[in-house]
Amino acid sequence: MRFSNAAVVSTILFLSVCAAELECASRTPTASQATLPLHLGPTYPTSSSLATSAEPHTVHTQCEVVPLGWGRDDAPQILKAVELCGNGGTITLPAPYTYTISSRLYMRLTRATLNVHGLLSFTPDLGYWIENSHRVEFQNMSTAWIIEGNDFIVDGGGWQQGGINGNGQAWYGRAAGQSNQYGRPISLSIYNSANVSINNFAFYQPQFWSVWAQDSRNITMTNIYINGINTDPAGNSSNYAINVDGIDTMRVDQMRLENWTFHGGDDCFAPKGNSTNMVLRNFTCIGGGIAFGSVGQYPGHPDFITNISVSDIRVSQKIDTKYGGAAVAAGAYFKSWVGVEMGNPPQGGGGGTGRVSNVTFDNLIVENTTQAVYINKCYFKVPAQGAYCDTSTFEFQNFNFNNISGTVRTPIGVNLNCSQAAPCRELKFSELNLRQSKTDKTAIAVFENAQNVFGLSEGTLMFSH
Ligand SMILES: *[C@@H]1O[C@H](CO)[C@@H](O)[C@H](O)[C@H]1NC(C)=O
Ligand SMILES: *[C@@H]1O[C@H](CO)[C@@H](O)[C@H](O)[C@H]1NC(C)=O
Ligand SMILES: *[C@@H]1O[C@H](CO)[C@@H](O)[C@H](O)[C@H]1NC(C)=O
Ligand SMILES: *[C@@H]1O[C@H](CO)[C@@H](O)[C@H](O)[C@H]1NC(C)=O
Ligand SMILES: *[C@@H]1O[C@H](CO)[C@@H](O)[C@H](O)[C@H]1NC(C)=O
Ligand SMILES: *[C@@H]1O[C@H](CO)[C@@H](O)[C@H](O)[C@H]1NC(C)=O
Ligand SMILES: *[C@@H]1O[C@H](CO)[C@@H](O)[C@H](O)[C@H]1NC(C)=O
Ligand SMILES: *[C@@H]1O[C@H](CO)[C@@H](O)[C@H](O)[C@H]1NC(C)=O
Ligand SMILES: *[C@@H]1O[C@H](CO)[C@@H](O)[C@H](O)[C@H]1NC(C)=O
Ligand SMILES: *[C@@H]1O[C@H](CO)[C@@H](O)[C@H](O)[C@H]1NC(C)=O
Ligand SMILES: *[C@@H]1O[C@H](CO)[C@@H](O)[C@H](O)[C@H]1NC(C)=O
Numbered sequence: 001m002r003f004s005n006a007a008v009v010s011t012i013l014f015l016s017v018c019a020a021e022l023e024c025a026s027r028t029p030t031a032s033q034a035t036l037p038l039h040l041g042p043t044y045p046t047s048s049s050l051a052t053s054a055e056p057h058t059v060h061t062q063c064e065v066v067p068l069g070w071g072r073d074d075a076p077q078i079l080k081a082v083e084l085c086g087n088g089g090t091i092t093l094p095a096p097y098t099y100t101i102s103s104r105l106y107m108r109l110t111r112a113t114l115n116v117h118g119l120l121s122f123t124p125d126l127g128y129w130i131e132n133s134h135r136v137e138f139q140n141m142s143t144a145w146i147i148e149g150n151d152f153i154v155d156g157g158g159w160q161q162g163g164i165n166g167n168g169q170a171w172y173g174r175a176a177g178q179s180n181q182y183g184r185p186i187s188l189s190i191y192n193s194a195n196v197s198i199n200n201f202a203f204y205q206p207q208f209w210s211v212w213a214q215d216s217r218n219i220t221m222t223n224i225y226i227n228g229i230n231t232d233p234a235g236n237s238s239n240y241a242i243n244v245d246g247i248d249t250m251r252v253d254q255m256r257l258e259n260w261t262f263h264g265g266d267d268c269f270a271p272k273g274n275s276t277n278m279v280l281r282n283f284t285c286i287g288g289g290i291a292f293g294s295v296g297q298y299p300g301h302p303d304f305i306t307n308i309s310v311s312d313i314r315v316s317q318k319i320d321t322k323y324g325g326a327a328v329a330a331g332a333y334f335k336s337w338v339g340v341e342m343g344n345p346p347q348g349g350g351g352g353t354g355r356v357s358n359v360t361f362d363n364l365i366v367e368n369t370t371q372a373v374y375i376n377k378c379y380f381k382v383p384a385q386g387a388y389c390d391t392s393t394f395e396f397q398n399f400n401f402n403n404i405s406g407t408v409r410t411p412i413g414v415n416l417n418c419s420q421a422a423p424c425r426e427l428k429f430s431e432l433n434l435r436q437s438k439t440d441k442t443a444i445a446v447f448e449n450a451q452n453v454f455g456l457s458e459g460t461l462m463f464s465h
């Protein structure tokens with residue numbers, strides 16, 4: 001029997017779990033402020049301590065939430081529905097509703113489905129979010145929404161339909177020329193989770209990075225649409241949607257990303273420390289490429305990234321005369337901090353160690369990026385670190401690049417600029433066809449401290465077919 005108490009919180013339960021429904025509904029949940037840890041320690045959950053399917057089942061329930069309207073905060077009633085139906089049930093936010101989210105979200109989902117067929121509209125109340133977002137210790141960041149749990153599905157209902165409207169323009173304007181501004185929240189964070197499927201989900205104007213995944217395994221995200229286009233004509237290439245990334249990961253094992261369209265102002269995908277066993281397929285990335293790192297920012301906590309397979313990727317730099325656009329360093333970009341630590345993250349750091357290995361790129365097309373493939377051993381933000389470009393001991397090895405084509409806006413197609421302290425090695429290339437967008441000449445390859453490079457010679461023009 002359909003039970004409705006819309007007058008109280010607009011939560012409709014198709015099956016009632018609460019004997020005293022009104023009592024259940026009258027507790028309005030708010031999420032307490034959480035902090036996602038930088039390092040795993042004995043007090044932090046590890047993947048082996050994740051809740052397992054052995055947890056007792058509760059009754060399967062379905063909750064449907066309709067918005068309160070008139071700009072009132074829907075977060076409490078959505079959190080209430082997750083409390084009622086988030087263990088073994090389904091929570092549906094139907095289309096075409098827009099839900100006002102003016103307070104932070106934290107959800108725990110176990111063997112549950114969250115249908116976001118409408119749009120969650122995160123208010124541009126910058127002061128609230130700067131003060132009250134959840135904290136992410138990595139790079140002193142913040143996030144507006146955390147989901148934690150196992151065996152759950154988040155579904156947007158259709159291509160370019162349900163998901164998030166981050167109302168990011170207010171953030172883009174405030175951040176002009178300033179990267180990693182404190183308190184600017186990541187739209188969605190997946191934390192301490194296993195067996196996650198996110199499908200047909202859209203991000204309209206994400207506030208900052210669209211997705212952050214940390215301490216999780218077995219995540220699939222398919223048919224993801226991200227539109228972080230600046231709409232302010234005052235925007236230009238230096239302030240355009242700064243830090244609007246697609247997805248960044250740390251301590252994530254087994255991830256599959258497929259069918260993404262991203263238009264942003266920074267990295268499309270950026271795996272950070274301990275991102276392993278990942279498959280990416282069919283991405284269109286405008287405004288940012290596939291960027292490994294930055295790595296080596298935190299000394300004493302090495303970053304290991306291995307077994308990443310990337311295929312069928314298009315990366316473009318598009319700069320609009322009216323609205324600007326981000327410069328794109330490369331389609332395949334590997335960036336490690338210098339070997340000398342200065343300052344504190346996010347704007348400082350360095351001196352960290354680790355290894356990126358076993359990375360394969362198949363079928364990459366670039367359009368007017370600075371270079372197509374770029375290993376950069378000299379990433380830093382404190383200007384004095386520029387004197388230490390050859391000090392990084394971070395290792396890059398066992399990379400395969402097959403079928404890389406398109407145009408670059410400099411003479412350099414492949415730039416292997418590796419550290420003297422730890423030369424890159426075992427880099428294999430085949431089927432390269434890169435031209436300079438200005439002259440239509442073939443692009444060249446440049447090496448520094450690169451050993452055992454196959455299929456490519458330093459300084460030579462690459463063959464075009
Ligand atoms: C993830 O799914 C696998 C396969 O169904 C299952 O064995 C495992 O227990 C699940 N893990 C968790 C944490 O639910
Ligand atoms: C994070 O940034 C805020 C604002 O600048 C600052 O007050 C705080 O000390 C920083 N925290 C860390 C751990 O760096
Ligand atoms: C990964 O999660 C999916 C559900 O999203 C599940 O079907 C699959 O069995 C899991 N795989 C492993 C290796 O746990
Ligand atoms: C771009 O925007 C920044 C910040 O708003 C401003 O300082 C800079 O002068 C602008 N550059 C151009 C070329 O308009
Ligand atoms: C990716 O898109 C193609 C073409 O629309 C579709 O056939 C395929 O099933 C999609 N992949 C996933 C995992 O949804
Ligand atoms: C690739 O993904 C896009 C969505 O980003 C989809 O429209 C297209 O059909 C997919 N193509 C293939 C071949 O999977
Ligand atoms: C590499 O990752 C893929 C995808 O997760 C996985 O199927 C494969 O077993 C991994 N290979 C190794 C050698 O771990
Ligand atoms: C990565 O895993 C290693 C252990 O394999 C650990 O020592 C290191 O601290 C981890 N790095 C991060 C960034 O968590
Ligand atoms: C990395 O590649 C090497 C050979 O190139 C292979 O022996 C090894 O199993 C791979 N490791 C992973 C984790 O994929
Ligand atoms: C090379 O990449 C292009 C563009 O992605 C694709 O159309 C072509 O089929 C690929 N060639 C091979 C041999 O896979
Ligand atoms: C490539 O980008 C440069 C700016 O970096 C721009 O001047 C040029 O017009 C672009 N070329 C094409 C073909 O888009």
Ligand SMILES: *[C@@H]1O[C@H](CO)[C@@H](O)[C@H](O)[C@H]1NC(C)=O
Binds near residue numbers: 378
């Ligand atoms: C390589 O890095 C050095 C710094 O060590 C820098 O001076 C040089 O310009 C870089 N070369 C290219 C082609 O990017």
